[in-house]
Amino acid sequence: MINLAPLHTFGFSSKATDLLCIDDLTSIPELDHSPYFILGEGSNTVFLEDYQGTILKVALSGVSVKETDKEYQVRTAAGENWHKLVVTLLDKGIFGTENLALIPGTVGAAPIQNIGAYGREFADFCHSVETINLDTGEIDILSAKDCQFAYRDSIFKSAAMPRTLITHVNLRFAKDWQRVTNYGELQQLPGEPGAKEIFAKVVEIRKNKLPDPAQFGNAGSFFKNPYISQSSYSDLKKRWPAIPGFTINSGIVKVPAAWFIDTLGFKGKVIGGIICHQNQPLVLANYNNGQPAELLTLAREIKRAVKKEFDVELENEVRLMGAQGLITL
Incomplete structure (x- = not known):
């Protein structure tokens, strides 16, 4: 089994059946229909369980x-x-x-x-x-x-x-x-x-807002910024006048997911070793030897609370990997 902790920035100590490094086109293997997962630097993937397949690590350069x-x-x-x-x-x-x-x-x-x-x-x-x-x-x-x-x-x-x-x-x-x-x-x-x-x-902003994965394991923005209808946004604006929004077209508005999470008081919330980051609530971080179950608990709690209070469905941006492949919240 291959240790996946150094291969994804969240750092959970999951494992995989095998690892193949692809550093030129001739090294691309002939695959049967057994499961595999293509991985770059693992900065948008969280391995929640031992993966029952092969990791194809992309290292093509030039x-x-x-x-x-x-x-x-x-x-x-x-x-x-x-x-x-x-x-x-x-x-x-x-x-x-x-x-x-x-x-x-x-x-x-x-x-x-x-x-x-x-x-x-x-x-x-x-x-x-x-x-x-x-x-x-x-x-x-x-x-x-x-x-x-x-x-x-x-x-x-x-x-x-x-x-x-x-x-x-x-x-x-x-x-x-x-x-x-x-x-x-x-x-x-x-x-x-x-x-x-x-x-x-941009570098200054990101360094000030986002935790360094080398210090606190994370995968950047955990949730996507939701797109909602203009009518839904107008309704929310009546209740929360400070809600930000960016018009995509005449009928759609993008609202920062961080605003929903922050407004509900999740910033700085800790479950086990996982924290909703105190500077950027869109980031869930592994700050103290967190466990996958703790990450899922916090993420699902945020998702449910946003749905209940704002009737907005948050979607995870981070790819969540289970034993057989991708899973959802």
Whole structure:
């Protein structure tokens, strides 16, 4: 059995049947129909039980850049660290990812989750995603449209993409860069900040708000920010005038899940060794040798309380792994 504690940032001492490291395309194994799970850096996955299958650890590496008159074309392997890629691109004068600084995980995980922060999403600059079918060995390239990106979602989470491994992503960045500073604390930046100033501010914010997984095991935002109807938001606004909201379109409003959790008094709440973080209640952290059952208890308590008080259904953003595969709250 393989110890999974160092392979996911929550650090629970779960195990798996086997581990295979994929560091080039020739090392991709021929798989039978036994269970397996594809893992990058484990920053968005929590292993709650011993997994009865094989972990495929993605370690493909390499970044290449081509340039045209109007854009930069970047191809990067799925095993590259996302934040290091952001830094590399900024150093090369390629701007666009600065709002997504310090998001943990690999490049290959970015399209699955359609990672996003501070007004930008991965989908904004994705051109295509290269994949390989683990049953047939067939290689395919999905356009950004084919990826069906949505808020923290993509086709890669659906049953339409079984047994598929992302090997590379292709990104496009216009040389006519447009800053995005109209979200959250970025609005406090004076004047017309450059990409590196935005990057520095995002890093500062994230370091101040979010616990370092090396000190307190966590997987970042545990819940998705819910999308609710404009009418539901208006009703909530009558009862809680301070409720924040970001209009997505004429009928949909995104409300920070942290606001619901904080308003109900969960910030700083502890169950066993698990805490709802005192600076960012959207983060549940393993601060004192917490156990999986304690994490589930706290998460489910939050979910039930938000549903009861606000009639809003929170969904976990973190992937929760049981013995046979993904589970839900």
